[in-house]
Amino acid sequence: MEPHPDAPGPGSKLPQHYEQCFGCGDEVDAGLHIRSAVGDGMVVHSTFTVTEAHQGAPGLAHGGLLACAFDEALGSTVGNLLRRPAVTGKLETDFRRPVPVGSTLHIAAKLDGVAGRKIYASAEGRLDADDGPVAVRARGLFVSVDFTHFTTHGDVNALEKFRAARKARPEKDWDINP
Numbered sequence: 001m002e003p004h005p006d007a008p009g010p011g012s013k014l015p016q017h018y019e020q021c022f023g024c025g026d027e028v029d030a031g032l033h034i035r036s037a038v039g040d041g042m043v044v045h046s047t048f049t050v051t052e053a054h055q056g057a058p059g060l061a062h063g064g065l066l067a068c069a070f071d072e073a074l075g076s077t078v079g080n081l082l083r084r085p086a087v088t089g090k091l092e093t094d095f096r097r098p099v100p101v102g103s104t105l106h107i108a109a110k111l112d113g114v115a116g117r118k119i120y121a122s123a124e125g126r127l128d129a130d131d132g133p134v135a136v137r138a139r140g141l142f143v144s145v146d147f148t149h150f151t152t153h154g155d156v157n158a159l160e161k162f163r164a165a166r167k168a169r170p171e172k173d174w175d176i177n178p
């Protein structure tokens with residue numbers, strides 16, 4: 001499997017994909033503020049720093065928010081490397097170690113394969129370093145959709161704002177107004 005010819009190359013920092021995304025958006029104060037960059041092959045590297053806003057038990061990250069971080073990191077491989085709109089159909093997480101407030105998860109997510117509309121990806125999150133202890137593993141199944149998925153089910157006004165913001169970006173983007 002190869003990245004899409006227009007995919008950003010290894011080392012490219014990836015911009016937030018939507019300002020109000022809970023995973024990566026700058027406009028969501030308590031969001032995860034995940035930052036990502038393209039790795040080699042079909043890999044995207046992401047970091048998520050756990051703050052007090054992300055707690056489940058005192059001092060520890062909420063498992064649901066960790067799952068959110070992996071949804072974002074896995075989805076980023078699909079959106080950026082395949083440049084296909086897709087939504088999460090299934091997300092599995094294995095929580096192997098507690099993730100304390102103040103720690104940073106280093107997530108390496110990779111595309112594993114495509115079968116028709118189904119796109120498989122997996123990821124590992126390590127504590128505080130790329131070679132730190134594994135805290136979380138995840139696997140996702142994404143399903144390719146066309147943009148009518150978002151116009152039919154989403155907020156058309158917000159989608160228009162999103163489209164305009166992406167159009168203003170210098171890098172080549174998907175045709176999101178087919």
Ligand SMILES: CCCCCCCCCCCC(=O)SCCNC(=O)CCNC(=O)[C@H](O)C(C)(C)COP(=O)(O)OP(=O)(O)OC[C@H]1O[C@@H](n2cnc3c(N)ncnc32)[C@H](O)[C@@H]1OP(=O)(O)O
Pocket residue numbers: 017071072073075076079080086087088089090116117118141143145
């Ligand atoms: C640069 C930008 C960066 C972009 C970076 C983006 C990062 C953001 C990441 C966050 C992404 C999200 O959270 S997205 C939000 C959460 N997800 C959703 O809201 C999705 C809600 N679900 C749906 O809308 C729907 O169920 C769909 C679209 C997933 C599938 O419906 P459909 O279109 O009718 O298709 P359907 O025939 O059911 O499924 C197609 C194929 O997928 C399989 N399939 C579907 N769901 C599943 C499932 N859970 N488990 C197993 N298999 C499944 C089916 O068996 C079928 O296989 P076969 O018969 O072909 O073999």
